[in-house]
Amino acid sequence: MAVEEEVFDILRERFGDAVVSAEASGAHPYAVIKAERWPQVALFLRDDPRLLLNMLRCISSIDMIAEDKLACVYDLMYLADDCGDELITETREFAVRIETPRDDPVIPSVAHVWPAADWHEREAYDMMGIHFSGHPDHRRILCPDDWVGYPLRKDYVFPLEYHGIPGTTEYDLPNPRH
Amino acid sequence: MADTVVEPAIEKGLEPERREQGDVRTEEMLVNMGPQHPSTHGVLRVVLRTDGELVLDAIPHIGYLHRCAEKIGESLPPYQYIPYTDRMDYLAGMNNNQAFAIAVERLCGIEVPPRAQAIRVIFSEFNRIASHLVALGTYGLDMGAFTPFLYAFREREMILDLFEAACGARLTYSYPTVGGVRSDLPDGWVERCLEFLEYFEPKIDDYNNLLSFNHIFVKRASNVGVISREDAIAFGLTGPILRASGVRWDLRKVQPYDGYEKYDFDVPIGEPGGVGDTPRGVVVGDCWNRYFVRVLEMIQSIRIMRQALAELPDGDIMAKKVKNLKLPVGEVYVEVENPRGQLGFYVLGDGSAIPARVKARGPSFCNLSIIRHVARDVLLADVPAIIGSFDVVMGEVDR
Numbered sequence: 001m002a003v004e005e006e007v008f009d010i011l012r013e014r015f016g017d018a019v020v021s022a023e024a025s026g027a028h029p030y031a032v033i034k035a036e037r038w039p040q041v042a043l044f045l046r047d048d049p050r051l052l053l054n055m056l057r058c059i060s061s062i063d064m065i066a067e068d069k070l071a072c073v074y075d076l077m078y079l080a081d082d083c084g085d086e087l088i089t090e091t092r093e094f095a096v097r098i099e100t101p102r103d104d105p106v107i108p109s110v111a112h113v114w115p116a117a118d119w120h121e122r123e124a125y126d127m128m129g130i131h132f133s134g135h136p137d138h139r140r141i142l143c144p145d146d147w148v149g150y151p152l153r154k155d156y157v158f159p160l161e162y163h164g165i166p167g168t169t170e171y172d173l174p175n176p177r178h
Numbered sequence: 179m180a181d182t183v184v185e186p187a188i189e190k191g192l193e194p195e196r197r198e199q200g201d202v203r204t205e206e207m208l209v210n211m212g213p214q215h216p217s218t219h220g221v222l223r224v225v226l227r228t229d230g231e232l233v234l235d236a237i238p239h240i241g242y243l244h245r246c247a248e249k250i251g252e253s254l255p256p257y258q259y260i261p262y263t264d265r266m267d268y269l270a271g272m273n274n275n276q277a278f279a280i281a282v283e284r285l286c287g288i289e290v291p292p293r294a295q296a297i298r299v300i301f302s303e304f305n306r307i308a309s310h311l312v313a314l315g316t317y318g319l320d321m322g323a324f325t326p327f328l329y330a331f332r333e334r335e336m337i338l339d340l341f342e343a344a345c346g347a348r349l350t351y352s353y354p355t356v357g358g359v360r361s362d363l364p365d366g367w368v369e370r371c372l373e374f375l376e377y378f379e380p381k382i383d384d385y386n387n388l389l390s391f392n393h394i395f396v397k398r399a400s401n402v403g404v405i406s407r408e409d410a411i412a413f414g415l416t417g418p419i420l421r422a423s424g425v426r427w428d429l430r431k432v433q434p435y436d437g438y439e440k441y442d443f444d445v446p447i448g449e450p451g452g453v454g455d456t457p458r459g460v461v462v463g464d465c466w467n468r469y470f471v472r473v474l475e476m477i478q479s480i481r482i483m484r485q486a487l488a489e490l491p492d493g494d495i496m497a498k499k500v501k502n503l504k505l506p507v508g509e510v511y512v513e514v515e516n517p518r519g520q521l522g523f524y525v526l527g528d529g530s531a532i533p534a535r536v537k538a539r540g541p542s543f544c545n546l547s548i549i550r551h552v553a554r555d556v557l558l559a560d561v562p563a564i565i566g567s568f569d570v571v572m573g574e575v576d577r
Contacts, residue, residue: 060537116414
C-alpha cells in the first residue's frame with residue numbers, strides 16, 4: 001500500500017483541499033476528490049512524470065442512498081509507453097472517487113483526458129443518472145433514448161409498460177435487501 | 179429505328195449536363211448496418227455515413243442485448259450470481275466465472291487451494307483456445323473463406339466435449355466458483371486432455387496454411403484499420419487488440435492471479451511485415467496482426483496447459499468457510515485476462531450476504547469504443563474486416 005500513500009501525498013501537496021479524504025486501508029485504496037477540481041486532477045494524474053496513469057480502466061457508478069449521494073469510482077493504471085517491444089512487468093494503479101449530491105448529480109467529464117471515458121461516462125449517465133458536464137456526446141448508451149429513470153439507482157421503479165410491451169414484477173421474488 | 183439512342187442504365191437518372199461530363203459523383207448516404215447482420219457478430223448496429231464506397235463516419239449503437247446484469251448482482255449472493263457472469267461473454271464462460279470468483283475472494287480474503295487454482299488455470303486457458311477458434315473461424319467467414327470455419331469448429335467441438343465431461347455444460351459452465359471449483363476432474367480427464375493437445379497442436383499449422391498466410395486473406399486484412407500504440411492505450415483497449423498494436427502487456431504476467439507466475443509462457447505481439455513469418459505488407463496494429471496474435475496465443479495456452487496438467491497438485495478443490503458467506507464492508511476492483519481483454523469486476527460489500535454494487539467492465543465494451551475512430555475514411559468493404567478483427571461478443575458489451 002506504500003505506493004498509494006505516496007500518491008496521496010503528491011496530490012495533497014499539489015492540490016491541497018481538493019483532496020477531501022483518502023482511504024488507504026482495504027483491498028481498494030482510493031482518494032476522494034472534489035468534483036469541480038476533477039479535470040485538473042485528472043490531467044495531473046495522467047501527465048505528472050511520477051504518476052503517468054495513462055489508462056482509464058473502468059468507471060463504476062455507485063448509489064450511496066444512505067448519505068444522499070451518488071459517486072463514481074475511476075480505476076486508473078500505468079501502462080509503460082517507452083518499453084518498445086519489451087515485456088512490461090511493472091505497473092501501478094490508483095483509484096479516485098468523486099461524490100456528488102443525489103438531487104443534482106453533476107461531475108465534469110474527463111473524456112478529453114482519457115478518450116476511454118467517453119463510453120464509460122455515457123454508461124454511468126444511462127444507468128445511474130449522473131450528468132457529465134462537457135461530455136462530447138451525452139446520450140444514453142444501453143437503454144433506448146426515451147427510457148424513463150435510471151435502472152441502477154436503489155429507488156428505481158421497474159416500469160410496468162413500455163410502448164405497449166407489458167412489464168411485470170408479478171413473479172419477482174421479494175428483494176431481500178428491503 | 180436508327181434514331182433511337184440506347185442509354186446506359188447508369189446515365190438515365192443523371193442531369194443532362196452531368197450526363198455529358200460522364201460524372202458519377204454521388205451524394206452522402208446513411209447506411210444502417212445491423213443489428214441483424216452476419217458480420218457484426220451479434221446485435222451490433224453501426225450507422226455508416228457513406229460517400230460512394232467511402233465511409234466518412236461509423237457510429238455504433240449498442241444495447242440490444244442489455245439485461246442489466248449489474249442490477250441482478252445487487253439482489254443475489256455471489257455464488258448465485260456466478261451463472262449470470264458466464265452469460266456475459268458466452269464464448270468464454272470459464273474466464274468470466276473465474277474473474278467474478280477472484281473479485282469476491284479478494285474482498286472476503288478467501289485462500290483458494292492450489293489444486294483448485296491449477297484446475298482454474300487449465301480451464302481458463304482451454305476456454306481461451308475455444309474462444310480464439312471461434313474468432314479465427316468467424317473472421318475467415320467475414321473475409322469470404324468458409325472452410326477454415328468448419329475446421330475451427332471441428333476442434334472446438336472436441337474442447338466442448340471435454341468441458342462437458344468435467345462440468346456437464348457446453349457453454350454456460352459456472353464451474354469455477356467462489357472459493358475454488360465446483361467438482362473435481364473425472365477419472366481419465368487429464369489423459370484425454372493431453373491426448374487432445376497432442377492432436378490439436380499440429381492443427382494450428384493447418385489453420386496457418388489455410389487462412390493466416392493465404393495470399394487473398396493477407397491482402398484483404400493487412401494495412402486495414404490500423405490502431406497506433408498511443409490510441410490503443412488512450413482508448414483503454416486490452417487483450418489481443420492492444421498486443422497487436424505492439425504493446426507487450428499481459429495481466430497474467432504483470433499482476434499474476436491463480437498462480438500464473440508458476441508457468442512459463444511468452445506474450446506474442448503484432449510484428450511489422452517481413453519480420454519472421456509475417457507476410458509483406460502487414461503493419462503493426464492492423465487487422466491481420468489482430469487476427470494472428472490470437473493464433474500465437476493459442477500456442478502459448480497449450481504450453482501453459484501442458485505445464486499445469488503435468489504438475490497438477492493433490493488436495494482440496496474448495497476453500498473452507500465459503501458457506502453462508504458475508505461480504506465485509508469494503509470494495510474491490512479486480513481484472514483478469516480474458517480472451518478478449520481485461521475483464522474487470524468492481525464489488526462493493528456492506529456487511530450483508532449480498533453485494534451493494536456489482537460492476538462489470540467488459541473488455542469488448544471498451545474495445546468497441548474505438549470503432550468510430552478507426553472505421554473512418556475507409557472503404558465500405560473494409561468495415562466488416564475491422565469489426566470482425568475486434569472479435570466482439572455483444573453479450574458482454576451490453577451485459
